[in-house]
Amino acid sequence: MSFRLGANETLGVVGESGSGKTVLSRTIMGLQPRTNVEVGGSVLLDGHQIVGATDEDLRDIWGTKVAMIFQDPMTSLNPVTKIGKQIGESLQVRLGMNKAEAKARAIELLTLVGIPSPEERYEAYPTQLSGGMRQRVMIAIALACNPTLLLADEPTTGLDVTIQAQILNLLDELQLKMKMSVVLVTHDLGVVATRTDRIIVMYAGRIVEMGTTKEVFRDHRMPYTRALLESTPRVSNPSHTRLQTIPGRPPNLLKLTEGCAFAPRCSRALEKCSQVRPDLEPTGTDGHYFACWNPLDAQSAPVTIATGSTKEFGEDNVRG
Numbered sequence: 001m002s003f004r005l006g007a008n009e010t011l012g013v014v015g016e017s018g019s020g021k022t023v024l025s026r027t028i029m030g031l032q033p034r035t036n037v038e039v040g041g042s043v044l045l046d047g048h049q050i051v052g053a054t055d056e057d058l059r060d061i062w063g064t065k066v067a068m069i070f071q072d073p074m075t076s077l078n079p080v081t082k083i084g085k086q087i088g089e090s091l092q093v094r095l096g097m098n099k100a101e102a103k104a105r106a107i108e109l110l111t112l113v114g115i116p117s118p119e120e121r122y123e124a125y126p127t128q129l130s131g132g133m134r135q136r137v138m139i140a141i142a143l144a145c146n147p148t149l150l151l152a153d154e155p156t157t158g159l160d161v162t163i164q165a166q167i168l169n170l171l172d173e174l175q176l177k178m179k180m181s182v183v184l185v186t187h188d189l190g191v192v193a194t195r196t197d198r199i200i201v202m203y204a205g206r207i208v209e210m211g212t213t214k215e216v217f218r219d220h221r222m223p224y225t226r227a228l229l230e231s232t233p234r235v236s237n238p239s240h241t242r243l244q245t246i247p248g249r250p251p252n253l254l255k256l257t258e259g260c261a262f263a264p265r266c267s268r269a270l271e272k273c274s275q276v277r278p279d280l281e282p283t284g285t286d287g288h289y290f291a292c293w294n295p296l297d298a299q300s301a302p303v304t305i306a307t308g309s310t311k312e313f314g315e316d317n318v319r320g
Helices: 021-029 055-061 083-095 099-112 118-122 131-143 161-178 213-219 223-230
Strands: 010-014 066-069 149-153 181-186 198-203 206-212
Touching (some): 010 021, 083 099, 099 118, 149 161, 198 223, 206 213, 206 223
Parallel strands (some): 010 181, 066 149, 149 181
């Protein structure tokens, strides 16, 4: 796969569980294991090569150039170490602050991410905080050293809709304030609809469609993209409406066939689809690509999906 991310841009990476979204974000971060795994290609961040970088080089990059918010803050935070110390460690190691400076900055960061009574929370343990508070702490740690790029891997997993919206709004505000680029990884198209500039749709470890957010919602060509949209819950649906699902299951990535990985689940599949894998092709709109032998026609009806807030957004509301 190949893509670029511009300064101050937000890129959404969407797909089902197992599509390769987290592997992509961990590869960008330089966190893929070195044993029993072959990582090829190139990941360039402000001139720094991530793929093949030494541990020492990565330590210089982490925090200051790239930082990551992980899916589950309870497993990412040390349960026996106070919140303040976990934030302060990166400040002391990366920025050379002394203990007093790190504490002052940590309290400032806790305030920035909207944690009430930050001086008290500084002394708290992760188990004493709610799920939403723990995720805010993870954001504070990620932003401590003013990174150029923030990777947010399913940052609202396990949170209720109200807290989810608060966390996503917070990320939007902090991106504008800190002028950083963001990669937002999610399985929920409602999340990326109004919060991203461009979208990458992944399936079986590959990009199957990408373009501006508005273009992908308005004129998507890949049947998998359409299936994701149709399986997204809608607030406007009558009660007891059965949710639409994508038939079948994602493929075994160790046993991929020569053709399109989505072909066994696709209602538009041709004989060629199971024999030859399609490459990304342009739609004619700048930056919009899809990989399909039997693509959908240009969409004429607006797409309406739930966004995790109290509103629904159609074509005219989608960002990009």
